[in-house]
Amino acid sequence: MSTVDASGAIHGSDGKFAGHIASEPASSVALAEPLAPNAREAEIKTVLERVHTTVQARVQSLYAAHEAAGGRVDIDTVRGEEHVRWTDTDGNLWRQTTPADPDAFDDYDIGLPVETFDRQPTAWIMRDGAVVRQETDPRTGALMPFITNAAEGGTHTRYLASNADEFTDSDGKFHRSGGKAAWISADSVEWYEHGVSHRDRSDGPQQIDADGQCSYYELGHYIPASELAPDLLARHGVRLDPQDGNLYVEAVADDPDCDLMNMYAEGDL
Numbered sequence: 001m002s003t004v005d006a007s008g009a010i011h012g013s014d015g016k017f018a019g020h021i022a023s024e025p026a027s028s029v030a031l032a033e034p035l036a037p038n039a040r041e042a043e044i045k046t047v048l049e050r051v052h053t054t055v056q057a058r059v060q061s062l063y064a065a066h067e068a069a070g071g072r073v074d075i076d077t078v079r080g081e082e083h084v085r086w087t088d089t090d091g092n093l094w095r096q097t098t099p100a101d102p103d104a105f106d107d108y109d110i111g112l113p114v115e116t117f118d119r120q121p122t123a124w125i126m127r128d129g130a131v132v133r134q135e136t137d138p139r140t141g142a143l144m145p146f147i148t149n150a151a152e153g154g155t156h157t158r159y160l161a162s163n164a165d166e167f168t169d170s171d172g173k174f175h176r177s178g179g180k181a182a183w184i185s186a187d188s189v190e191w192y193e194h195g196v197s198h199r200d201r202s203d204g205p206q207q208i209d210a211d212g213q214c215s216y217y218e219l220g221h222y223i224p225a226s227e228l229a230p231d232l233l234a235r236h237g238v239r240l241d242p243q244d245g246n247l248y249v250e251a252v253a254d255d256p257d258c259d260l261m262n263m264y265a266e267g268d269l
Contacts, residue, residue: 069096081118093123093131134160152177162186163261169194179203181264186210189264196220201228204236205249208269210260212253213246214238 063073066086071094074085088094093114111124114131122143123133132149136142146159154169164185169175173195176182183190190207191199197217199206205214216223225233225240225247233239237250251268252258263269 066095071095078117082116084116086114093125095125171195181269184261184264186259186261189260189269193219201232204269205238205247208249208252208260210252210258212248212250212258214249215247 066073070089072087072089072091074087074091076083085093086095095112095114111126111132113121113123114125115121115123115133121134123131124147125131126149130149132147134147135144137144145161146157148155148157150156151167154167154175155172157166157168158164159166162185165183167174167176167180167182171194174182174190174192175194176192179199180191181189182192188207188209190197196219197206198219199217201216201218201223206217208214216228225245228247233247238247239250240247249269252260252263260269
């Protein structure tokens with residue numbers, strides 16, 4: 001007698017393999033049609049190509065304007081990466097600091113880029129014509145995460161990752177005169193004179209944090225809310241929180257999307 005095991009194999013009466021059971025064709029099974037290209041991906045590709053074309057046109061127009069002003073744009077490829085330098089006719093880094101478009105500098109956080117490597121700026125020209133270069137670490141050769149330039153008898157440091165600005169005097173202490181902040185970042189704006197926390201109380205808080213909390217200091221001495229006149233706080237848009245006892249700049253505390261650095265730049269702090 002023949003037997004059939006679970007796999008469909010047929011064995012004779014002597015136990016030897018004798019073949020497989022033939023299966024009927026599954027007429028209901030059909031190969032799927034090849035998937036059409038993803039429409040969303042195609043749309044994204046089209047948009048990116050359009051943006052690339054627009055950017056390229058913008059770059060070419062900038063190059064043309066620079067050359068029309070008497071400059072030169074040198075483009076080299078180093079190890080497969082593009083090195084671009086904006087120079088004068090003598091090869092010195094240069095770019096018009098009074099371009100036809102008066103808002104040109106507003107497109108950049110520091111100055112106008114005059115040198116880029118692999119599309120990343122490594123040198124800028126300031127409004128006064130000074131060229132600021134991103135230095136390299138003498139040990140590793142890697143680009144430092146900040147740039148510095150002389151400012152107000154001391155040094156101005158711009159931290160590239162956060163765009164924070166730091167101003168120090170000739171001794172390296174936080175300092176800025178003229179009622180300007182010496183530390184400006186997304187987390188806080190702070191005023192100092194030669195390393196000492198100071199801002200005339202009549203001008204506003206000495207430190208303002210991203211959540212709006214603020215403090216008043218004059219010549220390093222903390223001024224509690226009890227010593228600040230209510231009309232002074234009202235003029236600065238500062239309120240006292242009765243729950244935690246801290247002072248808050250209302251325009252910052254009440255706006256979760258507040259840009260502290262932008263508010264300072266616009267003179268709102």
